[in-house]
Amino acid sequence: MKNIVLDVNVVLDLWLNRGDRLHQEAIEDVFQAQQAGHLRCWVSAASLPILEYCCVLELKKDKAPPEEARRIARELLAKLMDDVGILSNLSFQQEEALAHGNDLEDAQILMSAASLHDETALLTNDRRFRGSHRIRVLSVEEVHSWLNSGSSKEDVDFIDLKTQQDAIRPKLERSIFHVLDHGQYILGPEVGELEQDLASFVGVNHCISCSSGTDALLIALMALDIGPGDEVITVPYTWISTAEVIALLNAKPVFVDIQPETFNMDPDRIEAAISPHTKAIMPVSIYGQCADMTRINAIAAKHNIPVIEDGAQSFGATHYGQKSCGLSTIGCTSFFPSKPLGCYGDGGAIFSNDEHLAEKMLQIHVHGQKVKHRHPVVGINGRFDTLQAAILLEKLEIFPEECALRWEAGQRYNELFSGISSIQVPVIAEGNDSVYAQYTIRTEHRETVSNALKAQGIPSVAYYVVPVHLQGAFADLGHKPGDFPVAEHVASQGLSLPMYPYISMEDQKKIAQAVIESSGEM
Amino acid sequence: MQIEVIYRDGVFVPTVPLHVKRERLSIFISEDEAEILDTKQKGKETSTKTPLRQQLDHILGPYARSRARLASMEDKAHWHKHLEEKHLL
Numbered sequence A: 001m002k003n004i005v006l007d008v009n010v011v012l013d014l015w016l017n018r019g020d021r022l023h024q025e026a027i028e029d030v031f032q033a034q035q036a037g038h039l040r041c042w043v044s045a046a047s048l049p050i051l052e053y054c055c056v057l058e059l060k061k062d063k064a065p066p067e068e069a070r071r072i073a074r075e076l077l078a079k080l081m082d083d084v085g086i087l088s089n090l091s092f093q094q095e096e097a098l099a100h101g102n103d104l105e106d107a108q109i110l111m112s113a114a115s116l117h118d119e120t121a122l123l124t125n126d127r128r129f130r131g132s133h134r135i136r137v138l139s140v141e142e143v144h145s146w147l148n149s150g151s152s153k154e155d156v157d158f159i160d161l162k163t164q165q166d167a168i169r170p171k172l173e174r175s176i177f178h179v180l181d182h183g184q185y186i187l188g189p190e191v192g193e194l195e196q197d198l199a200s201f202v203g204v205n206h207c208i209s210c211s212s213g214t215d216a217l218l219i220a221l222m223a224l225d226i227g228p229g230d231e232v233i234t235v236p237y238t239w240i241s242t243a244e245v246i247a248l249l250n251a252k253p254v255f256v257d258i259q260p261e262t263f264n265m266d267p268d269r270i271e272a273a274i275s276p277h278t279k280a281i282m283p284v285s286i287y288g289q290c291a292d293m294t295r296i297n298a299i300a301a302k303h304n305i306p307v308i309e310d311g312a313q314s315f316g317a318t319h320y321g322q323k324s325c326g327l328s329t330i331g332c333t334s335f336f337p338s339k340p341l342g343c344y345g346d347g348g349a350i351f352s353n354d355e356h357l358a359e360k361m362l363q364i365h366v367h368g369q370k371v372k373h374r375h376p377v378v379g380i381n382g383r384f385d386t387l388q389a390a391i392l393l394e395k396l397e398i399f400p401e402e403c404a405l406r407w408e409a410g411q412r413y414n415e416l417f418s419g420i421s422s423i424q425v426p427v428i429a430e431g432n433d434s435v436y437a438q439y440t441i442r443t444e445h446r447e448t449v450s451n452a453l454k455a456q457g458i459p460s461v462a463y464y465v466v467p468v469h470l471q472g473a474f475a476d477l478g479h480k481p482g483d484f485p486v487a488e489h490v491a492s493q494g495l496s497l498p499m500y501p502y503i504s505m506e507d508q509k510k511i512a513q514a515v516i517e518s519s520g521e522m
Numbered sequence B: 001m002q003i004e005v006i007y008r009d010g011v012f013v014p015t016v017p018l019h020v021k022r023e024r025l026s027i028f029i030s031e032d033e034a035e036i037l038d039t040k041q042k043g044k045e046t047s048t049k050t051p052l053r054q055q056l057d058h059i060l061g062p063y064a065r066s067r068a069r070l071a072s073m074e075d076k077a078h079w080h081k082h083l084e085e086k087h088l089l
Helices: A008-015 A021-035 A045-061 A066-083 A091-100 A104-113 A140-148 A162-182 A189-202 A213-223 A241-248 A267-273 A293-302 A355-364 A386-416 A446-455 A472-477 A485-493 A505-518 B040-048 B051-063 B074-087
Strands: A002-006 A039-044 A085-087 A120-123 A136-138 A206-210 A231-234 A252-255 A278-281 A308-310 A330-334 A348-352 A439-442 A494-497 B005-008 B011-014
Touching: A002 A104, A002 A140, A008 A021, A008 A045, A008 B051, A008 B074, A021 A039, A021 A140, A021 B051, A039 A045, A039 A104, A045 A066, A045 A085, A045 A104, A045 B074, A066 B051, A085 A104, A085 A162, A091 A104, A104 A120, A120 A140, A136 A140, A162 A189, A162 A386, A189 A206, A189 A348, A189 A386, A206 A213, A206 A355, A213 A241, A213 A308, A213 A330, A213 A348, A213 A355, A231 A241, A241 A252, A241 A472, A252 A472, A267 A293, A278 A293, A348 A355, A386 A439, A386 A505, A446 A494, A446 A505, A485 A494
Parallel strands: A002 A039, A002 A120, A039 A085, A120 A136, A231 A252, A231 A278, A308 A330
Antiparallel strands: A206 A348, A330 A348, A439 A494, B005 B011
């Protein structure tokens, strides 16, 4: 998304209705473009005192009493802060600003604008801004053509975290600096607040945040006392950590194949894998869609086996109206940056309605500590950082809206690939929606398609090309190619396309066209 | 016949689909619900204002008016003069 930073003179022109009708309309159109979601408007914090002073001065010329003039200026500033983002002037930027040129205010505006990621322009009447800057400088007369021009960015991101960061940057800065101020970096107040909000979002009684999605699974297994000689049923088409944590506890991963349409655990194959040693079933809700938890839970209940949902990719998705991670004995998720709800590092969370298990998992995630100096169980160093919790609190605010945008983007892809027989789009099972952590198609021409996309600056990723049962780390299980044919087939054909809440229709069309052309359909 | 309309930006919009036989109609508005503007020009300005302009003018109150655009450096010059007076003089 484009960003536009408004210089003092432009904001004053708008506030005070300065200039002719065309000039006014051009500035107002910038705000309308923001309302329509085409760009984001910003003002540098360095500009605020100047704006207030100049506005008061102008109103005094109209015989406004000083207090009245100040009140009006403050109201206009308050409205501005509602309407646009305020760019920080951070301490480390000042040194660069000083070295930048003669005018410190201008340099501060440029420095703060440089923190914006996407295509950014400075809108100003001041011709002195013209010159060799990292951002484009526009006059009001030029703004229409800039607004109407397409993005100069040709490459498509696989996952775009920058647009989201720009959108909530002031809130992120507030939260991060608040942690720096209070200094409770381990288990600070943000951690507890986040856990409450996450539990409420998922609709369960207990949430324990932790150091990663992998540790969430490990803690869940430890809480169920899984150890040597035990078996845990899971899928071979997943990230390695699902099986890794089972092996770390010297238990045995027992794989069941997946459904070809949803890539999730095939419930029809579970009962054949259950043995007297089975201590848990761990389905993975892959690529953003819940596994068939209704059937899996029913089978598990019949055999009195707990279920751990690996919801690392499905946080925010629903299964018959209930949120992922709240569908089984324990639900685990990941906040890895590229996940639907991602922080700026590693992180994860565990969810349960079982008070006893929750208490045990709470202890395990802090070295098995119940109270200070008392460690009744063996645990791990699995705490979630306060800084990451602070970041997630802000991201969680916009997460429901982002889930809806992900769904819309997924449906747009489906429409674009509609009728293309060589492309199998992901199927969403009855009762499910998806947060499309990945939009993964299947094609027999994966390499050709991937290369064609790359040639056009479009990234794509083939995940899990070697299923877990064929990984060297699990060679001792004695599996061979053909043991899980559906997983192996999907592993040979699956190709994930760029997907994020803010992906544009324009980019999706470009991607779909490249996929269709290279798959021999045009 | 009496119908309900919504008044927005100088335009009356019926709340139900309405077909009328003539282009010009008389409507009745009680005196306490309307303010007659002084001139045609003033009326025209009101009807073409964008919501953003209306909000800004509402904040400006009696000081809302069109102004001449300043030379690009004038705002900054005022600010610098202010800083000079505040900190140097």
